[in-house]
Amino acid sequence: MADNPHLAKDLRRILIDEETIAKRVQELADEINEKYKDSEEPLILVGVLKGSFIFLADLSRRLTIPHIVDFIAISSYGKKGDKRGEVRLLMDTRENLAGHDVLIVEDILDSGSTLSYLIRTFGARSTKSVSTAVFLDKPARHEVDIDIQFKGFEIPDVWVVGYGLDYKERHRTLPYIAEMIPEN
Ligand code: IMP
Ligand code: MG
Numbered sequence: 001m002a003d004n005p006h007l008a009k010d011l012r013r014i015l016i017d018e019e020t021i022a023k024r025v026q027e028l029a030d031e032i033n034e035k036y037k038d039s040e041e042p043l044i045l046v047g048v049l050k051g052s053f054i055f056l057a058d059l060s061r062r063l064t065i066p067h068i069v070d071f072i073a074i075s076s077y078g079k080k081g082d083k084r085g086e087v088r089l090l091m092d093t094r095e096n097l098a099g100h101d102v103l104i105v106e107d108i109l110d111s112g113s114t115l116s117y118l119i120r121t122f123g124a125r126s127t128k129s130v131s132t133a134v135f136l137d138k139p140a141r142h143e144v145d146i147d148i149q150f151k152g153f154e155i156p157d158v159w160v161v162g163y164g165l166d167y168k169e170r171h172r173t174l175p176y177i178a179e180m181i182p183e184n
Helices: 018-035 053-061 113-123
Strands: 011-016 043-049 067-076 087-091 101-109 129-137 150-154 177-180
Touching: 018 053, 018 129, 018 150, 043 053, 043 113, 053 067, 053 101, 053 129, 067 113, 087 113, 101 113, 113 129
Parallel strands: 043 067, 043 101, 101 129, 129 150
Antiparallel strands: 011 177, 067 087
16 A cells, blocks of 8 residues: 555555445444343433544444434643643533433544543443443553443554544545654
């Protein structure tokens, strides 16, 4: 793929192509349909903006169980600097989560601070259950232990874009996952 003439100049290679993504998302949807098939209340999918929006759209359209789509926005500090792992809720869900099974839908698990904050926060709202669906996982970067119920792919410690993920707002809507060439 390195000499793919259609690949942008700041991208090294395609890590996960469209067909592979579609197949995996269907498998995850099958698992989610099975896990919640006997629930009395609809499952609430909570997408973490912005990165999860494409994964959530694809996943939700493959769910056959009753479900509600909702979103939150967060800001996280300390990718650099000393305020590491600090997460702040900028926009909360519209739905009241109490009594519902909640599935947090995230683009990528990196240090784990975002998801650990969200699991704690939603767990304190009388939810029936809180689970997580994560499209990508970088195991080499974990700083906290997180239990992921539905995981798309594990990837190496490289910056990736596409399928909702960006670099400074670039490449977010590429239909595949590509590895960036780091800026120097
Ligand atoms: P965590 O809180 O450290 O797990 O950070 C997760 C967040 O970092 C994700 O939701 C992304 O917004 C961002 N992130 C981490 N790695 C990447 C990447 O390779 N590409 C794009 N965004 C990333
Ligand atoms: Mg994100």
